[in-house]
Amino acid sequence: EPEVTQTPSHQVTQMGQEVILRCVPISNHLYFYWYRQILGQKVEFLVSFYNNEISEKSEIFDDQFSVERPDGSNFTLKIRSTKLEDSAMYFCASGTGQGPNEQYFGPGTRLTVT
Amino acid sequence: QKEVEQNSGPLSVPEGAIASLNCTYSDRGSQSFFWYRQYSGKSPELIMFIYSNGDKEDGRFTAQLNKASQYVSLLIRDSQPSDSATYLCAVRNTGKLIFGQGTTLQVKP
Numbered sequence: 311e312p313e314v315t316q317t318p319s320h321q322v323t324q325m326g327q328e329v330i331l332r333c334v335p336i337s338n339h340l341y342f343y344w345y346r347q348i349l350g351q352k353v354e355f356l357v358s359f360y361n362n363e364i365s366e367k368s369e370i371f372d373d374q375f376s377v378e379r380p381d382g383s384n385f386t387l388k389i390r391s392t393k394l395e396d397s398a399m400y401f402c403a404s405g406t407g408q409g410p411n412e413q414y415f416g417p418g419t420r421l422t423v424t
Numbered sequence: 425q426k427e428v429e430q431n432s433g434p435l436s437v438p439e440g441a442i443a444s445l446n447c448t449y450s451d452r453g454s455q456s457f458f459w460y461r462q463y464s465g466k467s468p469e470l471i472m473f474i475y476s477n478g479d480k481e482d483g484r485f486t487a488q489l490n491k492a493s494q495y496v497s498l499l500i501r502d503s504q505p506s507d508s509a510t511y512l513c514a515v516r517n518t519g520k521l522i523f524g525q526g527t528t529l530q531v532k533p
Contacts, residue, residue, distance in 0.1 A: 341519065343521075352525050353523040358519045366519055407519075413470070415467040417467050
C-alpha cells in the first residue's frame with residue numbers, strides 16, 4: 311500500500327540554523343500539506359501546496375518558512391532560522407483533492423532546536 | 425476562530441465493550457469529517473471519514489454525523505487493547521484539516 315515517507319526521522323539543530331525537512335507524497339496525489347504537533351498539543355496546519363504553489367497557509371507559516379517541490383517526487387519544508395519554539399513533530403500529508411479529500415500522513419520528523 | 429472540541433479523557437472501557445468518542449465543531453461551512461488514530465509518538469492514521477448526515481460503518485467502526493448539531497462521533501465495537509490510543513477528530517474547511525485535541529482511549533483487558 312502506498313504511503314507518505316519523511317526524512318529524517320529526527321533532526322537536532324541549534325537555534326538560528328536552517329533546516330530542511332523532506333517528504334515523498336503518495337505518487338498519484340496532487341495536494342500536499344505540512345502540519346506540526348508540539349508535544350502534548352493539537353496537530354496544527356501549516357501550509358497546503360497544489361500545482362506548484364501555496365494554496366493556503368496558517369498564521370504560523372511566516373517568512374521563516376518556505377515549501378518547495380524541487381522535483382517530481384519530493385516536497386520540502388524549510389525553516390530558515392530556527393527558534394526554540396519550532397521544536398515539534400512535523401508531519402507531511404498528501405491527498406487526491408477529490409471528494410472528501412482525505413489526507414494521509416507520513417511518519418513525521420521530530421525537530422529539536424537547542 | 426474555527427474550533428474542534430473533544431473531551432481529552434481518558435475514556436476507559438473494558439475489552440469487548442463499545443467505546444463512544446465525541447466531537448463538536450464550530451464552523452457550519454465544514455465539509456468533511458475525519459477520525460484519525462494516533463499512538464504515542466506516531467503520526468495520525470486515518471480510520472474513517474464521513475461527509476453526509478447519518479451513520480457510516482466500516483468493520484468495528486461507525487462514524488456518525490449530525491450537521492444540524494455540529495456533532496461527529498465514532499463508535500468502536502468489541503474494543504480491543506490494541507485500540508488503546510488517542511483518537512483525533514478533524515474537520516475540513518477549504519483544504520486544510522482542523523484537529524481537535526484528541527480523546528485518549530484505554531481498553532482494559
